[in-house]
Amino acid sequence: MKQGALWYSGNEAIALGAYEAGVKVASGYPGTPSTEVMENLSRYEGVYTEWAPNEKVGLEVALGASFAGVRAFATMKHVGLNVAADPLFTAAYTGVRGGLVILVADDPEMHSSQNEQDSRNYAFAAKLPMFEPSDPAEAKEFLKLAYQLSEEFDTPVMFRTTTRIAHVKGVIERGEVECSTVAPGIEKNPQKLVMLPGHARMRRVALEERMARLRAHVETLPCNRVEEGDRSRGFITSSVSYLYVKEAFPEAAVLKLGVCWPLPEQKIRAFAASVDELIVVEELDPFLEIHIKAMGIACRGKELVPNRGELNTAIVRAAIDPASTPELLPAPQLPMRPPNMCAGCPHRGIFYNLSKMKVFVSGDIGCYTLGALPPLAAMDSCVCMGAAVTVAHGMAKALGDAGRGKLVSVIGDSTFIHSGITGLINSVYNGSSSLLMILDNRITAMTGQQNNPASGYNIKGEAANAIDLEQLCRAVGVTDISVVNPHQIPEARQAMNEALERDGVSVIISRAPCVLLPEIKRQTVVPYVNCLENCTGCRACVGLGCPAISWQALTPEEAVARGYREKQKGYALINEVQCNGCGQCQTLCKFDAIVRKGE
Amino acid sequence: MPGTGNILFSGVGGQGILLASEITAYALLEAGYDAKKSEVHGMAQRGGSVTAQLRYGDRVYSPLIEPGRADLLVAFELMEAPRYLPFLHAGSRVIVNTQKILPPSVATGLTSYPEDVLAAVRACDIQVVEIDAFALAREAGEVKAANVVMVGALSHFLPVDAAACEAIINTRVPERFREVNLRAFAAGRAAGA
Numbered sequence A: 001m002k003q004g005a006l007w008y009s010g011n012e013a014i015a016l017g018a019y020e021a022g023v024k025v026a027s028g029y030p031g032t033p034s035t036e037v038m039e040n041l042s043r044y045e046g047v048y049t050e051w052a053p054n055e056k057v058g059l060e061v062a063l064g065a066s067f068a069g070v071r072a073f074a075t076m077k078h079v080g081l082n083v084a085a086d087p088l089f090t091a092a093y094t095g096v097r098g099g100l101v102i103l104v105a106d107d108p109e110m111h112s113s114q115n116e117q118d119s120r121n122y123a124f125a126a127k128l129p130m131f132e133p134s135d136p137a138e139a140k141e142f143l144k145l146a147y148q149l150s151e152e153f154d155t156p157v158m159f160r161t162t163t164r165i166a167h168v169k170g171v172i173e174r175g176e177v178e179c180s181t182v183a184p185g186i187e188k189n190p191q192k193l194v195m196l197p198g199h200a201r202m203r204r205v206a207l208e209e210r211m212a213r214l215r216a217h218v219e220t221l222p223c224n225r226v227e228e229g230d231r232s233r234g235f236i237t238s239s240v241s242y243l244y245v246k247e248a249f250p251e252a253a254v255l256k257l258g259v260c261w262p263l264p265e266q267k268i269r270a271f272a273a274s275v276d277e278l279i280v281v282e283e284l285d286p287f288l289e290i291h292i293k294a295m296g297i298a299c300r301g302k303e304l305v306p307n308r309g310e311l312n313t314a315i316v317r318a319a320i321d322p323a324s325t326p327e328l329l330p331a332p333q334l335p336m337r338p339p340n341m342c343a344g345c346p347h348r349g350i351f352y353n354l355s356k357m358k359v360f361v362s363g364d365i366g367c368y369t370l371g372a373l374p375p376l377a378a379m380d381s382c383v384c385m386g387a388a389v390t391v392a393h394g395m396a397k398a399l400g401d402a403g404r405g406k407l408v409s410v411i412g413d414s415t416f417i418h419s420g421i422t423g424l425i426n427s428v429y430n431g432s433s434s435l436l437m438i439l440d441n442r443i444t445a446m447t448g449q450q451n452n453p454a455s456g457y458n459i460k461g462e463a464a465n466a467i468d469l470e471q472l473c474r475a476v477g478v479t480d481i482s483v484v485n486p487h488q489i490p491e492a493r494q495a496m497n498e499a500l501e502r503d504g505v506s507v508i509i510s511r512a513p514c515v516l517l518p519e520i521k522r523q524t525v526v527p528y529v530n531c532l533e534n535c536t537g538c539r540a541c542v543g544l545g546c547p548a549i550s551w552q553a554l555t556p557e558e559a560v561a562r563g564y565r566e567k568q569k570g571y572a573l574i575n576e577v578q579c580n581g582c583g584q585c586q587t588l589c590k591f592d593a594i595v596r597k598g599e
Numbered sequence B: 001m002p003g004t005g006n007i008l009f010s011g012v013g014g015q016g017i018l019l020a021s022e023i024t025a026y027a028l029l030e031a032g033y034d035a036k037k038s039e040v041h042g043m044a045q046r047g048g049s050v051t052a053q054l055r056y057g058d059r060v061y062s063p064l065i066e067p068g069r070a071d072l073l074v075a076f077e078l079m080e081a082p083r084y085l086p087f088l089h090a091g092s093r094v095i096v097n098t099q100k101i102l103p104p105s106v107a108t109g110l111t112s113y114p115e116d117v118l119a120a121v122r123a124c125d126i127q128v129v130e131i132d133a134f135a136l137a138r139e140a141g142e143v144k145a146a147n148v149v150m151v152g153a154l155s156h157f158l159p160v161d162a163a164a165c166e167a168i169i170n171t172r173v174p175e176r177f178r179e180v181n182l183r184a185f186a187a188g189r190a191a192g193a
């Protein structure tokens, strides 16, 4: 590695790029694979960063900072852009003062997402330019270009990565720190910033003019470049797909697009005319292909290359030259290893109870979605953030009396604040009858333990206001509110059953910290251990699915040799190293076979 | 391309694959290679099967190893070796930690942990190096250093010498863990010889 070079992930590179671009205000909501951008940016001097309660808020904050004349940044994952779509489309009309870049990280293959979306369609729909880097080094470089373009053309600029850019490490180099070309300050310009219909109609025209200028400009950008090669087969590609094309067809001519919207039509026409056959290689939707075909240019794309999941070199090669499909060594049949909640996770206690109750569990997104997997298998729907509350309300209205006492919504603290609260307002206002469980583990855990407005700390770990969830629920009109300790399984169950017997909207807050919180990890764990002579093999604790508990099967002879009844099929064993001392298993054991170590 | 390599790390979320692949990557970078490494964060990290893919050479484009083209597999858990057979080829080498971590279906007694899982690997003309990384790490003084034990065993098959890896541990690992990690590395290196 060269002196001074850095080994950075795409997200680390983007954070450095934002710093070097002179970003002053950045707001975002966590979401894999975008999260580490804001986490890393928060460590640079002179950049204000924050976790917003959701992506719409984050984008509006960044837009405000841009109006005030500083460079601003908003970060989110692909589904977050759906939430932020409202300000996105109108920000295209207002334009900017300080440069504004909106980072959106797509997740082809759904490594950590509930759907697969191609955010390039938003650039087309909102009429905004979009950059697409291929690797960490380009990501940093392009981000700085994006800020220049934003100020030069008075437009928000979109910046799209995918998992294989965000979470790929590569070699990058530091660059110069730049600053905005505009001066910060209050500058009133209602015709441009107040989108009344009369103003908006004028901005609509300005938007088309801007797009026309951008179309001409992208023809000149060096990041839209032709790489010379064999012209019998030419490729147009962008993003990480470019890397796969370079490996699968190193000899071929390539038009690599660093800006995927608007497209450089002249460059594309010239390239198409210079090759015998034109193939478009892109992940997910046929975005480039559709727009190239709309130019009247013949090409092939999705008839060859899959339109779902990630690509890789082998997929690209085989799609285009099927004869190259390699014979692979067969994988033996093995038990799957799906993700599981941590040992001692507070969510487990609640899902254990739900698994024993005859209710429909309207779930939501977070670590607790793992409660849908066996052995608990206690979630019946999960669509998008906030939908736990609203789906249950819709079911309650559809079912009437038949749904009474049978509908439970489950939502995490971060998700509740993100978009559950509006659903709760609706449920109360419109006279719902259902139970809402807020799983308050003090943190946004799924994405790697980010602070949120209920955790009492800000992005830098400094003390901040902590929302009082009970007061909040009370303020929107919920009167039936209780708090349970999820580790006390029977007591929590009783509270849940009682709440379901009551009419109207009930809220139960399940409160216990995530075991991966730094302050919890620092505490010494007193694990639970087995009194094996008392174990009857009833499997009550095994049903929790805690990774620290395993079932040890016994033959009748082995059972007798251990002093058990001949019929006993096995016993449960706690792995002390893995146990996090939550005590849930003990509350389920009727035979005193589980005790706290040393007690 | 001479001097190109594909190393696949596999294991269970929480086993420290990221640190192991980082030490390896830095050693290769210091030796003058270009490299790219792909990781998966997020949901899969909660105790599920995880991988890190490291590629090095004169110039690396793709961050992903093509199926059938991994030269080295470093499996941090026994069953996580055969799971990635489709990534390997005859002549690949597997370094495997013989420790077993039970997946939920096994821990709850629905299925049992498969017997002799490495037979399927050996049958494909793949050399297997077995390492009891957990025991070696415990002897070195910290069970969590099992990942660095694995790097020690891996170091025999990298185009860099052991001192280069040790230098990375010296500069990249926080001081209070340095000694124990150097011991873990040495133990893995001895066991992998």
Ligand SMILES: Cc1ncc(C[n+]2csc(CCOP(=O)(O)OP(=O)(O)O)c2C)c(N)n1
Binding pocket: A029, A030, A031, A032, A077, A079, A080, A081, A083, A114, A365, A366, A367, A368, A385, A411, A412, A413, A414, A415, A416, A441, A443, A444, A445, A446, A447
């Ligand atoms: C609109 C949207 N933004 C972001 C995400 C990514 N995401 C999934 S779950 C989650 C937060 C979960 O936090 P919380 O509700 O507190 O549950 P926990 O993981 O702590 O159990 C986030 C940010 C998403 N799926 N959708």
Ligand code: SF4
Binding pocket: A340, A341, A342, A344, A345, A346, A347, A367, A368, A441, A445, A446, A514, A515, A516, B046
């Ligand atoms: S990270 Fe926290 S919330 Fe997520 S499974 Fe682990 S303990 Fe539960």
Ligand code: SF4
Binding pocket: A343, A344, A345, A527, A528, A544, A546, A547, A548, A549, A574, A575, A578, A579, A580, A581, A582, A583, A584, A585, A586
């Ligand atoms: S106390 Fe029981 S349920 Fe809790 S972490 Fe330990 S073994 Fe698992």
